[in-house]
Amino acid sequence: MSIARAHSNIALIKYWGKRHEVLKLPTNGSLSLTLDALYTDTRVSYRADLTQDQLVLNGAPAPEAMRLRVSRFLDLLRQTHGYSAYAEVVSANSFPTGAGLASSASAFAALTLAATAAAGLQLSPRQLSQLARQGSGSACRSIFGGFAEWLPGTADADASSYAEGLKTELPVWMAVLVLNQGHKATGSGDGMARTVATSPLYSVWPATASADLQALKAALAAGDLAAVGELMEHNALAMHATALAARPPVIYWQPETLALIQHVQQLRSAGHACWFTIDAGPNIKVLLPAGAEATLQALRSHPAVQQVFCCSTGPAAHLNPAEPLV
Ligand code: 2P0
Numbered sequence: 078m079s080i081a082r083a084h085s086n087i088a089l090i091k092y093w094g095k096r097h098e099v100l101k102l103p104t105n106g107s108l109s110l111t112l113d114a115l116y117t118d119t120r121v122s123y124r125a126d127l128t129q130d131q132l133v134l135n136g137a138p139a140p141e142a143m144r145l146r147v148s149r150f151l152d153l154l155r156q157t158h159g160y161s162a163y164a165e166v167v168s169a170n171s172f173p174t175g176a177g178l179a180s181s182a183s184a185f186a187a188l189t190l191a192a193t194a195a196a197g198l199q200l201s202p203r204q205l206s207q208l209a210r211q212g213s214g215s216a217c218r219s220i221f222g223g224f225a226e227w228l229p230g231t232a233d234a235d236a237s238s239y240a241e242g243l244k245t246e247l248p249v250w251m252a253v254l255v256l257n258q259g260h261k262a263t264g265s266g267d268g269m270a271r272t273v274a275t276s277p278l279y280s281v282w283p284a285t286a287s288a289d290l291q292a293l294k295a296a297l298a299a300g301d302l303a304a305v306g307e308l309m310e311h312n313a314l315a316m317h318a319t320a321l322a323a324r325p326p327v328i329y330w331q332p333e334t335l336a337l338i339q340h341v342q343q344l345r346s347a348g349h350a351c352w353f354t355i356d357a358g359p360n361i362k363v364l365l366p367a368g369a370e371a372t373l374q375a376l377r378s379h380p381a382v383q384q385v386f387c388c389s390t391g392p393a394a395h396l397n398p399a400e401p402l403v
Contacts, residue, residue, distance in 0.1 A: 078122040079194035082398035083186030083219045084391035085115040085178075087251055087354065087362050089309040090290045091316040092214050092227065093282060094273045101214045102238050104273070105286040107227045108293060109218040110364075112251055112388035115178065118402040119168040119187035121195040127163035135169050147188065150212045154192055157208075164192065169402035172386065178253065178360070185212030186219035186394045194396055202393070206239040222393040224297060226290075242393070245297045247305070248367035252376055255360050255384040256333040265357035268320060268327040276323040285315050306352025306364050313354040331359040333381035340379045349375060 086109035094104035130148040132139040139147075151164055166188065172178050189209040193200050200208070202220050210217035210227075218225040221242035230238030262268075272279055289312040296304035320327035334355065341353045341363060349372040351365045365372050367389060377385050 078120065079191045079396060080118060080120045080398065080401050080403060081187045081190035081194065081394060081396050082116050082118050082401070083183045083190065083216075083394035084111045084113060084222070085117070085180040085183040086111045086215065086218045086225065086391075087253075088215065088218075088356070089224075089305065089354065089364070090286060090293055090312050091356075092269075093286070093316045093319065094269050094279065095214070097233055098270070100233065100235050100238075101210050102233065102235075103214055103227065103229050105283050106229045106290050107215075107218070107286070108243075108290055109215070109225050109227075110249070110251055111219060111222050111225065111391040111393070112253075112386075113391035114171065114386050114388040115180065115183065115253070116171045116391070117168060117180070117183035117187045118171075118398055119166060119184070119191045120401070120403040121188070121191040122165045123160075123162035123195055124165055125162060127165065130163050131165045133165075133167045135174055146212075150185065150188065151192060153211060154189075154196070154208065158193070158196060158198055160196055164195070166192075167403045171402065178255065178386075180215075181213035182215040182219045185209050185216035188212060189216070189220070190394045190396065203239050203241075205394070206241075207236060210238060210240075211235075220394050223390050226294070243294075243297065246390075247297060247300060247302060249302065249390070250365050250367050250369065250373070251388045252363045252365060252373055253360065253386040253388060254337060254363060254376060254379075254382050255386070256331065256337065256381050257383050262329050262358045263327055268323075268329070268357050271325075271327055272320045272323045274323075276319045278319045278322040282315065282319050286312065289315070302350065302364075302366060306350070309354050309364060310352050313356075317355060329355065329357055329359060334359045334361060336381050337361040337379060340376070344372065344375050351376065
């Protein structure tokens, strides 16, 4: 039996589009920040008496589609490493479900570490990252703490695509603003697949993302938070522009999303250092200097903000977490 904790991550340069659906090989490289406050704890026990894998999520049996996705991923581990027992998987998130924060990144990173450790395997972070990627692309970045870059790799070579931790340390907070919202978004996998298949703007995305990634790495290395923030905003808006032009369109924004974009821009005009990013849903994530309490308070005060998770840089995925949730 093994218990692992993995923290969720937010991309500053987005993963948007696969060149290989099954292996989850991305079209472009991406770069993320791992967050301390949002994490998944997962316990895996292989049991000879089971006739199929079991999945308990936040204290209740998981929906069948989710159990099957986890079971297919465990099949991959069993095939790769030559064992056959089914597993009891018990998983819980540090954040409430249903708030639009459900993150497959922390879930599959924690599952990869717990499932391989429970099988007696000791894999390197790179091997774990490569495996986690096949559970959910963004999970490969959650193996690492701090800033992580996901290398897109070459051709159809599974072993060539994994994340690496960056040496850079920049004292930042990421404030996750959960907005009042009515509609459920299109899943990120479906959203990116439809964008790749139908958006006339997608053809410019790989070069845009690659240029943004190189510039952002240079800004990080220089410790230039304003440049990091501007590049992050630009990249998020470029990603959403490709999605908006899909057929049918992939629209993740709610009216409150745009209201918060404008709120961040207005705060910046008033002298607050803060920059937004948006993923496959309506919530806004804001990058700000660590300790900027007044900016955090100003962000929180907007009437569309339902809940705020203020996150510092989080650690790498690890075994035997303190006070496990499972
Ligand atoms: C990212 N997203 O880089 C981008 C930005 C959403 C928008 O990674 O299909 O759940 O399982 O590989 O990892 C979400 O995508 O997708 C994601 P799959 P995943 O964070």
